[in-house]
Amino acid sequence: MSALLDGKVAVVTGAGRGIGRGEAIELARQGACVVVNDYDGDACAAVADEIVALGGRAVPHAGDASDLGDAEALIRAALDTYGQLDALVNNAGVLRDRTLVKMTAEEWDDVVRVHLRGHYAPTHFACAYWKSAGVPGRIVCTASTSGLLGNFGQANYGAAKAGIAAFSTIVALEMKRHGVTCNAIAPAARTRMTEGAYGTIEGSGDDFDFWHPDNVAPFVAFLCSEAAGEISGKVFGVQGNTVELYRPIESAAAIENPAGRWNPADFTDRVGELFKESGIEPTAENPMRRLRYSMTRRT
Ligand SMILES: NC(=O)c1ccc[n+]([C@@H]2O[C@H](COP(=O)([O-])OP(=O)(O)OC[C@H]3O[C@@H](n4cnc5c(N)ncnc54)[C@H](O)[C@@H]3O)[C@@H](O)[C@H]2O)c1
Known part of the structure; x- marks a missing residue:
């Protein structure tokens, strides 16, 4: 029986x-x-050994995904070892959670570097290869609901993850003519990262372990396949046995001044129209309340 990613x-x-x-x-x-x-x-x-023990083919590559030299060597390792590259999954990530006033510049820079440069660097070298070789490619980026919605204590991480969603959409547009797709996922799973942030995340109590990290992989494998060739520039929520499609941020309401440029004081009377038309609350809210599937509510 042939598998989705044979060859x-x-x-x-x-x-x-x-x-x-x-x-x-x-x-x-x-x-x-x-x-x-x-x-x-x-x-x-250890993971490469595990794959080989299961009868698969894999090699390890120790390196920092956000380092330009390491990222170039990573893409080169695929080409030198296996003679081609078909898919790149940008997944590496770290947290340095802290409310903004307490957040150091180092905590800000570490997170932005690992996530944003960590996406830019391997994607840059992979896209350069696909463009010059004239062969199609697949990219899966890893965003987060912390960036799509916004999460308390994660200004650095959320900003980087929102940036990754934008990055993914733009790469999809630029690489369309070269047959390369690029999509982003916002996963949710019980891992060292989330247990570090939220404490122990219990199983859902069902036979199916909803928050198991391996539940994210099947949709990523699909996005890496030829079968997903028409899907690009999209953001998906992936957790448990569910896949969500996120709507891109869109304008919800508008006001115009018939006389031309606004006088700042005019907004005192008119700005409320934006909130009335859209049904959006004007004050700061907890956007994570809009999650369909929440690790912290389920446990
Ligand atoms: N677990 C979740 O619920 C969740 C939610 C939203 C987004 N994410 C994202 O999913 C991805 C995977 O997270 P996870 O939960 O499996 O975390 P994890 O901590 O279990 O694994 C992350 C791995 O990335 C590696 N890594 C970190 N920085 C690196 C770098 N610069 N270069 C190479 N490797 C590096 C770490 O060594 C680690 O093995 C991350 O991008 C994370 O932000 C996870």
């Missing part, structure tokens, strides 16, 4: 544990040769 070659960043580990194993299970990246060398070697 394909994929790179997964931050695949030494958590969601990335599950993605690397599923891509290999679906027939792909996988370059398993992580800056934790022991962790990515």
